[in-house]
Amino acid sequence: MKKLPPLLVYTVLRLLAFLVPLAILWFFFPIFREFWWLAALFAALIGMSISLLFLRTPLSATSREIYERRAARRPGKTTDEDVEDGETPEA
Template identity: 55%
Template sequence: MRVRSALLYTVLRLAAFLVPFGLMMLIPILREYYWLSAIFAALIGLSLSLLFLRRPLEDATAGLAERRTPRLSDEQVEDAAIDEPPAPTA
């Protein structure tokens, strides 16, 4: 897995939440109801990530999918080629 792409996506997602949350905490009424600010910031962060973070998400998931696919060793490939029956000739 490419650690850089996963780390970049994580940092951008955190920024998409923390920046709106910080801006809302500047408003006096929302400072009292910090839980409401957190809910709004989560909704804004989710919306921003769906709109603008598609490419970093694809890079991170491609790295995860690449890591999950089993890799065959040379010996396994050779054994599979030997075990296959010969193709019928016409």
Template identity: 60%
Template sequence: MRARSALVYTVLRLLFFLVPFGIMMLFPILREYYWLAAIFAALIGLSLSLLLLRKPLDDMTSGLRRRRAEERTAPSDEEAEDAR
């Protein structure tokens, strides 16, 4: 996994939550019910993430899958010692 793809995905997910939350905090009624604004911002952020972050998510998961496959195919220490 490249650290850059994970960082990009994480930052964008945070922005997709924080921007709607900040906008909703401008409304007086939602300032009183901040927990409701947080729920709405989470739903908006989830929806935006599903629609717009497909590529960064695929990059991150493919990197994780590749690294995991490398770990499985690499011989263990005991097998390497036995081969010598």
């Protein structure tokens, strides 16, 4: 079985961290049906808190994969550090 990409896993978990609290607020608290924007605001705050507390590992895996893809994309390009290392100071 093929492993799912970390970006997909992290995106789905972040969406669930927002949508589950939104659904709970919407269905179990009738006042939030009238003030939908307040339910969305609270769900966003709850989702952000959940992701900061529990989604650190998927975030790290996603960041690592993005970094590796970007590093592999331009293997022959010279960077500023390479140019500076090649410079010799004139006395």
